[in-house]
Amino acid sequence: MAPIRIAIVGLGKIARDQHLPALGRSADYDLVAIASRNAAADEIPSFATLDELLGSGIALDAVSLCTPPQGRHAIARAAIAAGLHVMLEKPPGASVSEVLDLADAAAAKGVSLFASWHTRAAPAIEPARSLLAGRTIESVSIVWREDVRRWHPGQDWIWEPAGMGVFDPGINALSAATRILPRALFLEAAELSFPENRAAPIAAQLRLSDAARTPISADFDWRETGPQSWDIHVATKEGPVLLSKGGAALAVDGETVIDGGEIEVEYPNLYAHFADLVRGGRSDVDLAPLRLVADAFMLGRRRSVESFSE
Incomplete structure (x- = not known):
């Protein structure tokens, strides 16, 4: 089974500490690009924004969004519109309404959305x-x-x-x-x-x-x-x-x-679950923790x- 071609959007502390190592140990994924305003990864094509990445011609199946929740809705919306599966670092968005909108958009586009809780x-x-x-x-x-x-x-x-x-x-x-x-x-x-x-x-x-x-x-x-x-x-x-x-x-x-x-x-388990969702054509968006906040x-x-x- 071919690996899922994935990009990380937002290369901050959590991405470096957890996401990069988890992806590096997983046979389910091929990390093909990074999109981050203030950081880049060695030997991986890096772009300042998701829009730049999408315009680069790099073949991509999914993105993992590790940006702060403020502004994440627009990035996730753009990824879904491009036909990409989306994994959201916690919290999944700045508001309950934003994440519900993403779930609806993913369902309409036929892509997987994973609101992860590590x-x-x-x-x-x-x-x-x-x-x-x-x-x-x-x-x-x-x-x-x-x-x-x-x-x-x-x-x-x-x-x-x-x-x-x-x-x-x-x-x-x-x-x-x-x-x-x-x-x-x-x-x-x-x-x-x-x-x-x-x-x-x-x-x-x-x-x-x-x-x-x-x-x-x-x-x-x-x-x-x-x-x-x-x-x-x-x-x-x-x-x-x-x-x-x-x-x-x-x-x-x-x-x-x-x-x-x-x-x-935790993060290897999250990425294994995301791979199952993508290959099974399913989403996992449980907002119970965010609703309580x-x-x-x-x-x-x-x-x-x-x-x-x-």
Whole structure:
């Protein structure tokens, strides 16, 4: 089977750290080009924009969009119009409406659209989902706390409208929770902490529930300078379940059953799934995590906190 000829659009930190290595190890793809305003890759044809790439004559089947969400809708629309399959880095767009429009456009054009959630591809996610399907869940506590200076240095776009602030990592937690928990989640209330000099929150406290009125809390914070936390604690009638390390590890009743260590399998798994979608003529666009973030901005109370600078 011929490899899928793919280009990366937006060669930033996440593309260099995750997308390039994953594509380099995959037999499903041939990385034929890069389109990025401020970067290029050695020995790969590079262009400033997708339009320049499309006008170059390079044969192409798909694009992986790694640009910030602001402005991504127009780029994805152009790729779909050119008959290309499209993979979207998370968050898939600046708004729910934008991504729904892309899904409609992809369906009309007959190409695949994949709104990817890398945390869902971590090794303990599916085992946790299967386990919790057979347990009685009493409560859930999500703790996702990290140091923004360590993980997002110099990325000013994340502090702008549609950059989402602390929800950039927080949406990873929501993507995991909406996958492993057996019922749909609903936001009841939120408190969002905005630095005085920023347009996006640095911390958020969420209160959620599901159709069974299960109490679910989420604590997102970008000011954690100590041990980093990417954990989902699930209290069940049968005993505690802990998904930790961002979905790489699973403990059941206090005993570790999966310890995936680092989560380098996430992006290879995402690209394997995208290849299946392309070859099967299907799309995968689950917006549950993005809808919860949108609900938090709509329902949340805003409070001002001290200014933030790197």
